[in-house]
Amino acid sequence: MSAQRMSAQGTQNPQVSRARAVSQGGAAPPTPQAPQGAPPTDSAPQPPQAAPTPQPSCPLCPHACRLAEGQLGICGARAACGSSVVSLNYGQTTALALDPVEKKPLAHFHPGSMVLSYGSFGCNLRCPFCQNSDIAQVRPEGGRLPALVAPVGDGVPDVPSPRHAAASDSAAALASAPVPTTPLTPEQLVARALALRPRGNVGIAYTYNEPLVGYEFVLDTARLAHEAGLANVLVTNGYVNEAPLKALLGHLDAANIDLKGFTQGFYDRVGAPRGLETVMRSIELAASHIHVEVTTLIVPGLNDDPAEIDALAQWLASVDPRIPLHLTRFHPAYRMPRTPPTPHETIRTLAAVAQHHLRRVHPSTGGLRW
Secondary structure (H helix, E strand, O other): OOHHHHHHHOOEOOOOOOOOOOOOOOOOOOOOOOOOOOOOOOOOOOOOOOOOOOOOEOOOOOOOOEOOOOEEOOOOOEEEEOOEEEEOOOOEEOEEEEEEHHHOOOOOOOOOOEEEEEEOOOOOOOOOOOOOHHHHOEOOOOOEOOOOOOOOOOOOOOOOOHHHOOOOOOHHHHHOOOOOOEEOOHHHHHHHHHHOHHHOEEEEEEOOOOHHHHHHHHHHHHHHHHHOOOEEEEEEOOOOOHHHHHHHHOOOOEEEEEOOOOOHHHHHHOOOOOHHHHHHHHHHHHHOOOEEEEEEEEOOOOOOOHHHHHHHHHHHHHHOOOOOEEEEEOOOEOOEOOOOOOOHHHHHHHHHHHOOOOOOEEEEOOOOOO
16 A cells, blocks of 8 residues: 555554654755855754655555554554554453354354454444444544545445544544543453353454454464463454464464455445455465354345355355355444345345355344344
C-alpha cells in the first residue's frame, strides 16, 4: 500500500508515545542565495537536513500499511512505533464469554462442548454488513474506522450505536468514547480457560473482532494454552499473509474461516485487494494442518447468486469435500440497516446447490453470525 493512501486513511494515534519522526521526507527547500555583488555575511553554515525516518510496513496482511510514526493502520489495531509496527490491542479485551463451540460455528469439532471466546478490537476489512461493528469497526481512542471504498452500504447514513453515540467518519469521531476494554495477559486468559473446564470448556476461541490484527497476543496465548492442554480455535476472515499464518498454524487446532463471496468484486466492496485469492490460500493452508470449517454469510443482492455458490462449493470440494460449509443469514446491521434479512428459502436453495459438491453443508437460518 502506498504511503499516500495511508496518509489519507491512517490516524496519528495518541496511544503511541514515542517521539514523532524528525522529518516527513521530500526534497529540502533550496538554500537562499545572496544577490549578485552583495557583501559576504557572517552567518554560520546551516546543518544538513536530517534524513527522512524510514516508514515501517506491517507484514500481517496484504494491505501492507506503510506508516508514519504513531500512525494507525487500516485495521485500527496496529501502529508504527520506531522502526516497527506494533499491536495496540494486545490483551485489550472487549468481549469474553463461554460459548457453545457450535456458535463459532464449528459443527464437527468437539460437538456439544463449550469454548472460552475472547475478543479485542479492530479489523482489516470494512464489511458494510458487519455484525460486530461496535468492536471490529472502531478506533481504540473512539470513533468509527473510515470507509475504504464507496458505496459503503445501502445508502443510509451511518447510525452510531449507543455505545459509540458520537462516532462517525468525520473529525467529530475523534471526540467519541474510546472502546471499553479490560486488560488480560495470556497467562490470565489461559488460567480462566482452565478454571472453566468443569463447565465443559475445551479451550480458547479467538473471535468477535478479527483476531489476527492482534496476532502477537493470539500467538503468545495459543502457545501457553497448548502447554496447558487446551485447544485453540481461530475465527477469522482469512485476509492474512502466508508467512504469519504458517507460523501460527502449529499452535491451532481448528478454525472457522469466512469465505465472504466468490468474486474479487465482492472483496473489493469490503476493502480487500487480492482478497479472494488470499482467503482461498488461507483455507488451503489451514485445511492441510488443522480442522477447518468455512462460513459464507449470504447477503441479499450481493452474494446470493446460485451460480456463485455453486462455484464456491466446487472449489472448496477440490480442497477437501469433507470441509463443512456454513451458509448463514444476513440480518440488518451496521451500514446496511435497510437491507432485509436473507429469506429462509434462499438459504435452503443455496444449501441444496452446495450439496452437489460438499458432503457437509449447514444451512443456518437462526441468529447472528459470530
